[in-house]
Amino acid sequence: MFIVLGVTGGIAAYKSIVLARLLVEGGHEVHVVPTEDALRFVGKPTWEAISRRPVTTSVHEDVPEVRHVALGQRADLVIVAPATANTLAKMTAGLADDLLGTTLLATRAPVLVAPAMHTEMWQHPATQQNLATLRDRGVVVVGPESGRLTGDDSGPGRMSEPEQIAAAALRLAAGGAESAGAGTPGTRDDWHGLAVLVTAGGTREPIDPVRYLGNRSSGRQGVAVAVAAAERGARVRLLAANVEDAVLAEAGAHPTIRIERVGTAAELEAAASAAAAGVDVVVMAAAVADYRVDSVAEGKLRKEDTAGAPPVLRLVENPDILAGIVAARPAGQTLVGFAAETAESEEELLERGRRKRRRKGVDLLAVNAVGWAEGFETGRNTLHLIDAADELIATVGGSKREAAEGLLDAVLALRGRDETPLG
Ligand SMILES: Cc1cc2nc3c(=O)[nH]c(=O)nc-3n(C[C@H](O)[C@H](O)[C@H](O)COP(=O)(O)O)c2cc1C
Numbered sequence: 014m015f016i017v018l019g020v021t022g023g024i025a026a027y028k029s030i031v032l033a034r035l036l037v038e039g040g041h042e043v044h045v046v047p048t049e050d051a052l053r054f055v056g057k058p059t060w061e062a063i064s065r066r067p068v069t070t071s072v073h074e075d076v077p078e079v080r081h082v083a084l085g086q087r088a089d090l091v092i093v094a095p096a097t098a099n100t101l102a103k104m105t106a107g108l109a110d111d112l113l114g115t116t117l118l119a120t121r122a123p124v125l126v127a128p129a130m131h132t133e134m135w136q137h138p139a140t141q142q143n144l145a146t147l148r149d150r151g152v153v154v155v156g157p158e159s160g161r162l163t164g165d166d167s168g169p170g171r172m173s174e175p176e177q178i179a180a181a182a183l184r185l186a187a188g189g190a191e192s193a194g195a196g197t198p199g200t201r202d203d204w205h206g207l208a209v210l211v212t213a214g215g216t217r218e219p220i221d222p223v224r225y226l227g228n229r230s231s232g233r234q235g236v237a238v239a240v241a242a243a244e245r246g247a248r249v250r251l252l253a254a255n256v257e258d259a260v261l262a263e264a265g266a267h268p269t270i271r272i273e274r275v276g277t278a279a280e281l282e283a284a285a286s287a288a289a290a291g292v293d294v295v296v297m298a299a300a301v302a303d304y305r306v307d308s309v310a311e312g313k314l315r316k317e318d319t320a321g322a323p324p325v326l327r328l329v330e331n332p333d334i335l336a337g338i339v340a341a342r343p344a345g346q347t348l349v350g351f352a353a354e355t356a357e358s359e360e361e362l363l364e365r366g367r368r369k370r371r372r373k374g375v376d377l378l379a380v381n382a383v384g385w386a387e388g389f390e391t392g393r394n395t396l397h398l399i400d401a402a403d404e405l406i407a408t409v410g411g412s413k414r415e416a417a418e419g420l421l422d423a424v425l426a427l428r429g430r431d432e433t434p435l436g
Pocket residue numbers: 020021022023024025048049050051096097098099100129130131134163
């Protein structure tokens with residue numbers, strides 16, 4: 014395959030040496046087109062040695078070969094990695110003041126960009142709008158990841174690893190934008206334009222100022238759904254009930270996820286019902302306490318005060334958050350509930366799921382088995398997805414991120430089937 018590898022002026026240019034090598038070793042004809050600034054980071058001899066071809070940056074070299082358009086015309090695939098904020102802006106505007114610019118305008122081949130920049134530059138509305146425009150034109154965006162940046166900073170903006178970029182690029186060349194993203198976080202854009210509300214974690218109902226009734230939900234599955242949706246292009250509001258900072262970190266770093274922390278079921282209800290009105294998809298992954306303590310003690314309950322007569326906690330039912338959202342749902346909104354169930358068999362698990370789906374009136378219910386040794390505090394999960402016809406439409410799982418991707422695929426399929434509420 015004839016591949017143009019555009020390299021632009023960021024520190025991550027050094028990682029594209031590995032990318033170029035991977036592509037060359039894969040048997041491809043790789044033409045590296047650096048910008049002038051890129052050559053300040055990695056010099057021409059390195060690109061020429063790795064690609065085994067002459068490298069130019071200017072439209073005024075190799076003029077007899079009409080190189081300024083020839084490369085783009087011949088390319089089967091164009092990759093820009095790293096893609097600086099500057100080059101993304103130039104691509105959006107269609108500027109062609111160097112060889113990379115003319116090549117990008119002259120090509121009809123699929124184009125993939127791997128942005129790399131500091132978090133502030135990445136999150137700037139100008140950069141985000143440029144990305145949205147490029148995506149609309151069919152450009153596939155890989156990454157960026159969240160992690161260590163140049164200097165002491167860390168956050169979203171780090172270029173994806175060369176292996177991930179190479180794999181996505183080759184899938185893109187083989188089968189178009191859809192398949193470029195398959196299985197590769199951060200490369201699909203099929204949730205672009207959708208607003209999503211996700212709840213995650215577990216509510217805590219106070220008994221007194223120091224104690225609470227809680228549950229073992231860590232929030233990992235809900236956070237994975239939020240991050241996967243955001244990376245696939247959605248705007249996400251994440252309501253996090255008692256989720257540890259470390260679990261929330263990935264979502265916190267994402268520019269299109271807004272996080273709000275809540276504690277009790279009542280707080281979650283208030284935040285969720287306010288946020289649900291304006292979104293296309295609601296995913297209620299948080300474990301909400303069915304009951305709260307009727308009367309919360311003002312001061313700490315002390316053993317010496319109740320010696321010989323342990324206190325009895327009277328519980329009252331919490332409002333059914335999902336029922337409220339179902340009742341107020343706007344047309345076209347897709348509602349996804351979660352049910353964590355203990356069951357003796359898969360049959361019993363699914364039956365419990367079907368009953369809960371009917372009770373709640375959601376479009377899709379994700380049921381997972383929980384117990385002393387499964388479901389909680391692990392990185393893995395299996396979700397059985399039951400639709401409004403009570404059909405088990407998919408069982409998705411693996412890592413919680415993989416389960417999240419499978420869930421998002423199922424929701425999109427449902428929305429494609431029928432844009433109206435399924436109730
Ligand atoms: C040390 C250093 C690191 C830089 N890293 C980045 C970067 O990672 N991403 C980015 O968008 N710009 C970065 N810049 C700024 C770009 O080099 C600058 O915007 C340049 O004009 C980009 O030109 P180009 O897009 O034509 O390659 C960096 C600049 C310096 C001096």
